[in-house]
């Protein structure tokens with residue numbers, strides 16, 4: 001079996017944590033590796049966004065990452081991608097013809113890739129499955145509290161039309177949670193039978209619990225201190241501002257607690273994009289007089305993240321909108337409970353009272369209350385449930401097998 005994956009802006013080999021590289025890159029990274037382990041050949045096509053990147057990276061297990069010329073070979077804001085999708089599709093088709101490749105299925109990620117995939121799958125006459133990762137209308141609704149310019153409204157209008165077209169024309173749609181399935185069904189008016197739920201997973205070889213004593217030693221932190229952890233992009237919709245306000249409340253009960261914030265870009269372009277948000281967050285911490293307890297650690301490689309998750313008493317995912325959210329899975333895999341906003345896929349991955357707690361989005365009082373409950377119950381109260389939940393529902397080995405069956409069924413039709 002040979003699969004063509006399109007992930008226009010999310011290169012699976014990109015630096016993670018920066019504003020425009022996160023969950024989708026990680027999803028494609030693990031999905032492709034686990035499919036390869038099953039003997040499935042995969043080519044991932046992504047936009048060539050840096051001159052010095054190699055065009056084709058070949059792995060021994062039948063996996064290639066192919067950078068496609070579409071627009072300039074440098075950073076381009078994701079929202080400008082609409083102008084280069086035809087060039088992207090044409091260049092993929094040229095390679096398919098030149099190499100004489102026979103793909104069995106086209107798998108697309110995010111709406112630009114969906115549009116590209118529609119062109120390619122039509123031309124090569126193969127089934128196409130689409131994963132949204134983010135749905136424009138829901139993201140737009142989350143922005144409504146901000147002052148929205150007309151150009152932004154227009155953009156989301158176009159996005160909604162495109163996303164509906166993908167829902168209607170793709171062979172099938174993969175929703176990453178039952179919550180997303182309901183949204184896709186209602187918003188794009190396609191039958192439930194066309195939508196399958198296949199969740200995102202976590203690699204338990206990368207994320208597993210380390211003894212508290214050892215992980216705290218690594219962080220040079222006292223075992224008695226309460227450690228709160230945030231991992232993810234530094235972006236407004238992630239709700240880090242709300243978390244800092246909630247943290248202030250937590251310090252009233254636990255004065256020695258600390259909040260670690262992991263994420264952010266490494267390069268100057270990524271840092272520039274995050275500058276405003278970083279300054280805003282530091283200002284909040286200063287105004288609330290917790291700046292010495294809120295520690296911005298920058299981006300960390302995934303390989304060492306388990307040390308931070310294991311050292312933490314609780315991981316917080318305070319997003320205003322979160323289509324799926326891989327961070328809670330990683331935290332739970334390390335045995336650490338999660339307090340997350342009751343939104344999107346977080347409502348599905350975090351089991352309230354069992355693997356952590358769910359709080360009202362944008363409500364720092366409720367968030368603080370839920371964090372305090374989890375801290376009071378203690379990590380051991382949640383630990384086994386967390387590890388079991390991941391093993392049962394979010395293990396990449398099982399999920400890749402599910403994908404294999406799914407692709408086989410599509411090919412048979």
Ligand code: UDP
Pocket residue numbers: 016017021022023024026231232233262263264298299300301302305324325326327328330
């Ligand atoms: N991540 C990372 N290093 C960092 C920050 C984040 O490797 O410094 C990874 C994190 O482990 C997770 C992903 O980025 O796998 C974030 O995914 P999530 O779905 O939680 O958020 P998204 O980026 O999709 O908004």
